[in-house]
Amino acid sequence: MTHLRLRTQLFIATLLIISGLAGSLLFIIRRTVGVETDRQVRDGTEASVRAFETVQRQREFQLSRTAAMLADLPTLKALMTTEDALTIQDGSAAFWKLAGSDLFILARHDGEVEALHLSRPGWSAANAKHDLRRSIEQGEDASWWYDDGRLYWVFVRPITAGSGSTSEQLGLLAVGYQIDSTVAKQLAVVAGYQIALATGDNVIASTLPPREDAELRRIIAADDFSSNFNPREISLGGSDYAFSSVWLHGALPSPVRCFVLMPLLPVASFIAHLNHTIYLVGISAVILGALLFSFVSRTITRPLENLAAGVRALAAGDFTYSIVPKGSSEVVDLSEAFAKMREELLSSQNQRIEAERIAALGRAAGSISHDLRHYLATVVANAEFLYEAEGMKPNRSEIYQEIMTASNQMTDLIDSMRELAHQGSSLSREPAGLDQILRHAIDAVRVRPEFRSSKITLALDQGAHGMFDGKKLERAFINLLINGCEATATGDSKVAIDVRAKGELFEIRITDNGAGIPDEIRSSLFDPFVSYGKPNGTGLGLAIVSKIIHDHGGSTSIESTSRAGTTVLVILPRSPRPVTSGVPSTIA
Numbered sequence: 246m247t248h249l250r251l252r253t254q255l256f257i258a259t260l261l262i263i264s265g266l267a268g269s270l271l272f273i274i275r276r277t278v279g280v281e282t283d284r285q286v287r288d289g290t291e292a293s294v295r296a297f298e299t300v301q302r303q304r305e306f307q308l309s310r311t312a313a314m315l316a317d318l319p320t321l322k323a324l325m326t327t328e329d330a331l332t333i334q335d336g337s338a339a340f341w342k343l344a345g346s347d348l349f350i351l352a353r354h355d356g357e358v359e360a361l362h363l364s365r366p367g368w369s370a371a372n373a374k375h376d377l378r379r380s381i382e383q384g385e386d387a388s389w390w391y392d393d394g395r396l397y398w399v400f401v402r403p404i405t406a407g408s409g410s411t412s413e414q415l416g417l418l419a420v421g422y423q424i425d426s427t428v429a430k431q432l433a434v435v436a437g438y439q440i441a442l443a444t445g446d447n448v449i450a451s452t453l454p455p456r457e458d459a460e461l462r463r464i465i466a467a468d469d470f471s472s473n474f475n476p477r478e479i480s481l482g483g484s485d486y487a488f489s490s491v492w493l494h495g496a497l498p499s500p501v502r503c504f505v506l507m508p509l510l511p512v513a514s515f516i517a518h519l520n521h522t523i524y525l526v527g528i529s530a531v532i533l534g535a536l537l538f539s540f541v542s543r544t545i546t547r548p549l550e551n552l553a554a555g556v557r558a559l560a561a562g563d564f565t566y567s568i569v570p571k572g573s574s575e576v577v578d579l580s581e582a583f584a585k586m587r588e589e590l591l592s593s594q595n596q597r598i599e600a601e602r603i604a605a606l607g608r609a610a611g612s613i614s615h616d617l618r619h620y621l622a623t624v625v626a627n628a629e630f631l632y633e634a635e636g637m638k639p640n641r642s643e644i645y646q647e648i649m650t651a652s653n654q655m656t657d658l659i660d661s662m663r664e665l666a667h668q669g670s671s672l673s674r675e676p677a678g679l680d681q682i683l684r685h686a687i688d689a690v691r692v693r694p695e696f697r698s699s700k701i702t703l704a705l706d707q708g709a710h711g712m713f714d715g716k717k718l719e720r721a722f723i724n725l726l727i728n729g730c731e732a733t734a735t736g737d738s739k740v741a742i743d744v745r746a747k748g749e750l751f752e753i754r755i756t757d758n759g760a761g762i763p764d765e766i767r768s769s770l771f772d773p774f775v776s777y778g779k780p781n782g783t784g785l786g787l788a789i790v791s792k793i794i795h796d797h798g799g800s801t802s803i804e805s806t807s808r809a810g811t812t813v814l815v816i817l818p819r820s821p822r823p824v825t826s827g828v829p830s831t832i833a
Contacts, residue, residue, distance in 0.1 A: 732759025
């Protein structure tokens with residue numbers, strides 16, 4: 246997974262924080278507004294109930310006094326003594342107007358209605374008789390009467406003549422007022438919202454427009470409001486309302502419920518405006534935060550990026566990369582510490598390289614001196630033998646061969662040093678086959694007594710021919726094979742040569758079963774005078790290999806190395822190609 250840059254991480258964190266704060270603020274505000282809306286609906290409902298109870302108590306007191314006063318009027322008592330229904334009906338009109346009520350009834354003491362007056366006609370005497378007898382049987386002075394969509398709050402008083410033990414009941418007087426749209430409007434004025442009054446599933450009065458009133462009647466008729474009512478939102482005529490209710494009168498047979506409908510359009514408009522404001526503020530906060538972040542992040546991350554670039558340059562071996570300490574005090578201290586560490590590493594590396602170079606030169610000089618002295622001692626000893634053994638007739642041919650061998654070995658040693666010192670290419674190319682060159686190299690290594698037990702195998706593609714300097718290339722492979730055989734300390738060495746043709750290139754892999762290349766020399770293995778674990782090593786063998794392969798336009802590298810063995814990869818072109826100047830690149 247790709248790691249995000251510090252600036253990107255800071256930006257994402259800032260964006261998430263701002264978005265989270267804006268979202269939380271929006272949620273809290275919307276929640277607060279919703280709670281406030283519910284509270285207003287609840288308060289409006291309670292205010293409506295209190296208003297209704299206040300009006301009810303006032304009317305109850307008024308009607309109660311009116312009923313009592315009318316029942317004591319001598320003219321009314323005289324009218325009731327006629328016991329003629331038509332006379333009582335005609336004579337009671339004046340008393341009804343005097344009462345100013347919506348309902349006026351005169352009846353005999355057994356409940357038989359003699360006179361009935363209504364502000365809105367349509368209620369029959371039979372219905373009035375039924376409700377009156379129910380009130381008499383239950384002993385109610387005040388009760389609710391409902392029939393055919395009409396609801397009345399009624400007060401009943403007896404009409405008596407005389408007093409004390411001589412009193413006689415002449416009949417009954419009932420006055421009442423109708424619960425209608427007028428009452429609903431009075432409640433709506435107090436609550437400030439729309440009001441609907443219902444008994445059972447019938448709406449008896451409301452302050453809603455006709456279209457919305459019809460939809461509310463369908464909702465109330467379809468739902469069951471007899472159980473506990475939970476406030477909710479409803480839609481009437483395209484307008485949304487917060488819908489709540491409370492019992493105004495819960496006694497049978499005509500319980501009355503008051504529905505309060507709070508218009509949500511103002512609330513919705515307020516919330517929409519609030520959301521727009523919050524979104525605008527949130528976007529502005531994000532933009533402002535991004536601008537501030539850009540300034541702050543550059544101040545924080547630019548010194549860190551400069552320091553990270555310096556670390557990458559140091560890892561790549563560039564000790565000259567400049568770091569300018571700037572930023573916070575901690576970053577400046579870190580940059581200065583890094584610069585000091587880089588200088589110390591550079592000094593330490595230069596000292597180590599110089600020490601290794603001097604040590605390698607010392608080893609090479611000692612080894613070359615030892616070999617030259619050994620070869621010269623052979624030449625001198627044989628020359629002295631020829632000089633002093635005049636009469637012994639020695640085998641001059643054998644002595645001559647020993648002198649020639651020593652001379653050739655000294656010449657090869659000097660040629661190796663000259664080969665490394667020569668900056669250009671001195672190849673003598675001619676058509677040759679890699680199979681023949683490699684087999685000659687294998688035979689040359691196997692001749693040496695210390696490598697006779699070594700197992701060397703060759704795997705070769707057909708047609709491995711090209712333009713090579715066969716003698717120098719053979720010498721390079723001899724050095725590689727010797728190095729592979731010497732890598733196994735036990736002497737049971739195994740070296741495998743694998744040659745594969747890749748177009749105009751040959752990939753030659755030489756794999757041994759040694760213990761691997763130590764870390765100390767892995768990066769400088771093909772440099773001159775670099776040797777490890779060889780008491781008499783000169784450090785010239787692999788350097789000569791690298792030089793010869795490079796002169797052919799190829800390269801040498803360590804493809805892999807571990808405790809299980811090492812594989813050296815030689816890339817060799819089939820035909821001559823331009824050779825780059827300078828030291829050959831040898832590390833993969």
